[in-house]
Amino acid sequence: MYEPTNESQPTTTNTTTNTSQTTPALAGVCLVCGGECAVGDTMCTRCDGLMRGWLREYPSWLDSLHEFLDSTAHYGGHQPGRVNLPAAPTPIRLPVLDHMQEVGDMAVALWRRLYAPSAMPWANGRIHPSLLECLSVCAACPRLNRLPDIDIIWHDWESSARKTLSIIDVPPSRHGIGRCPNPLCGVELSAPIDAVEVTCPVCGGTYRVVDVRLGFLKECIASGKAFTAGECAELLRECGFQCNANTIRSWRKRGRLQPVGENVKGQPLYRLSDVHGQVVRRDSI
Ligand SMILES: [Zn+2]
Ligand SMILES: [Zn+2]
Structure with a gap:
């Protein structure tokens, strides 16, 4: 009868992975920009600084986004001194609302990625810190620049930051200076x-x-x-x-x-x- 021994395996399949000889991880190469980075890290200090900067800025950006939900808001509307009439049921900008929701989801996902591995199923439920806490905890997390899929995460945050700034921070009276x-x-x-x-x-x-x-x-x-x-x-x-x-x-x-x-x-x-x-x-x- 058929005996599943090693000898009976066809030797034509050379595609089996040799786990002891996998290509070395991209040590010293930033997965985001391809530049040099410390061995063991997955992104360089520049990309790391940018990403943590966005996470640190988001609490105030979210405040500004919130002001821009009101479709009657205009550039400069998030300046102090603007008066919002409490009674007015002003129409809201749905794309801005969607974007804020997106940022919230991304922050929670990042927090889970850093603090709730699947080995802790109880942590994968709804329990997570507040949005602001997620942002500040992630911004300070020493494992952020060790994530193996940081390139995908980084680019998501980059496009999000770009989108946010395009909503809140480019009044026509301002101009690019460098x-x-x-x-x-x-x-x-x-x-x-x-x-x-x-x-x-x-x-x-x-x-x-x-x-x-x-x-x-x-x-x-x-x-x-x-x-x-x-x-x-x-x-x-x-x-x-x-x-x-x-x-x-x-x-x-x-x-x-x-x-x-x-x-x-x-x-x-x-x-x-x-x-x-x-x-x-x-x-x-
Ligand atoms: Zn980089
Ligand atoms: Zn700067």
Whole structure:
């Protein structure tokens, strides 16, 4: 009769996993960005800092989202001083409500992931800390940067943070000024026109707008970005250089500067690095 011995197994299947020789885990590689990270960690300090930053910011973002549930709210409506009439049964914005629910579900899921392994079935029921507690406990959890599926979780939180900020934090009176100077953060910052300081919504640092602009200037110079004469002059002035659009145009006429293209309106575009080079040359003479 049939005897299930090892010898009787067909030897043609080579696909059986050899558990003693599995490929080593991606030690030292951030699963989120592919950059370097400490051995044993699954994400680098930058991605880790961003993720914990979102978790720490969410309590105040949720407050702002709550204000925006009211469909009569407008940009700036979450500023203190706004008066809500208590009696008005104002229509609510359902997408905002859905989004808040989504954030709540994600926070609880993350907390369960970190604190309630399936070996503790009693913890998988409805029992979990409050939403705010889930957020703060997860933000401080030392195992966060060890999760093997952190890439999926991280990207979910990233798109959620983006969505949240698109609802609450981009009033038209604000404009993008550059990246957060915190090397662990680096998110795009926006500030009201003429603001002197800006507080990063992700890492919480406060920076001088001129420093953020200077970082943006350096980035544009390094990457070879091109702008209209007016935009070049404005950015350079914001960073403390003497420059105006007419000077840039006169440099072109005298052949000291060549545009590298034009925008949709037909205005010539100049590489910021070229304009900056002319400004520095003029100032050094
Ligand atoms: Zn990373
Ligand atoms: Zn920051």
